[in-house]
Amino acid sequence: MHYEKILLPCKEDAMAVTSDVTNISLTLSGFILTLLTVLITFKSGSKIKKIEPDNDETVFNLFFASGYYFVTVKHLKNCIKSLIFIAVVGFICKLFLPTEYKPNAFYFNVFGLGIILLTISRCVLILSKVLDLQQQEHDNDNQNYS
Known part of the structure; x- marks a missing residue:
């Protein structure tokens, strides 16, 4: 029997993919930061402060007054943190990894x-x-107009 093992790519290919991973991480963190900014902006425009029974507010405004809003913001912030971490580690690999370890x-x-x-x-x-x-x-809304 002959077993093949996965060979590491050459250092040029490994560093090219590292560049891609780093750029993707930074780009995605920018998109998520934009989404987070939009959510925070909508929250600041919401007038409702707490959920009360028989409230006529929109479901989206009720979302801003619920605990789910803060959980959502926390998850999005953590997404940004993890992507920035990947980007920083990628840049460190590109800059400081010795040539013999680049594969x-x-x-x-x-x-x-x-x-x-x-x-x-x-x-x-x-x-x-x-x-x-x-x-x-x-x-x-559609049911109310029917």
Whole structure:
């Protein structure tokens, strides 16, 4: 029997992928920061301070008054932190990793891509829940006019 093992890429390829992972991390953190800024801006425009029974406020405004808003903001902040961490480690690898160890950047690339995928999935989940709230509000509005 002959077993093949996974060979590490050459140092040029490993560093090119490290650059890509780093740039993707920084770009995604910018998008998430923008989303977070939009949510905070909407929250500041919301007049409701606490949820009361039989409140006529929109579902989206009720979201801002609930504890879910703060959990959402916390998760988005942590997404930004993890992506910035990946970007900083990527830059450190590119700048300070000795030439003979540069093919080992493959392991960072796999780890970084994993963190990026998990972060994207968390953000998509959060966005889908916010869209569900907006859809629920839209459906409620349509029922009121029927």
